Amino acid sequence: MAKLSKAVHVRDPERNRTVLLLPGEEPAPHLAALVTNPDCWEDGKAPGAQDNATKFEEADAVKGGDSEDTEPAARKTAAKKPARGRTTAAEGTSGQ
Known part of the structure; x- marks a missing residue:
């Protein structure tokens, strides 16, 4: 275990x-996972950093390749909300 x-x-x-x-x-494994700065470890590597990289590679292989090849999801634009109040000012009348 790392020190x-x-x-x-x-x-x-x-x-x-x-x-x-x-x-x-x-430290206990659950506490060691919280120390992510590699400068804090004697060997310069946070324990579990290798495991995380391996997990990402495995997840990428399950998806079927590079994630860069996929297109980003289309974004839906927000609907404009109608203006509240002051409708007479918007119409250009004096409100009388």
């Missing part, structure tokens, strides 16, 4: 508290 090279504060989602991880510690 930390710097002190890090992370928010533990299980206990809902801030936890201080000290240099030289091997």
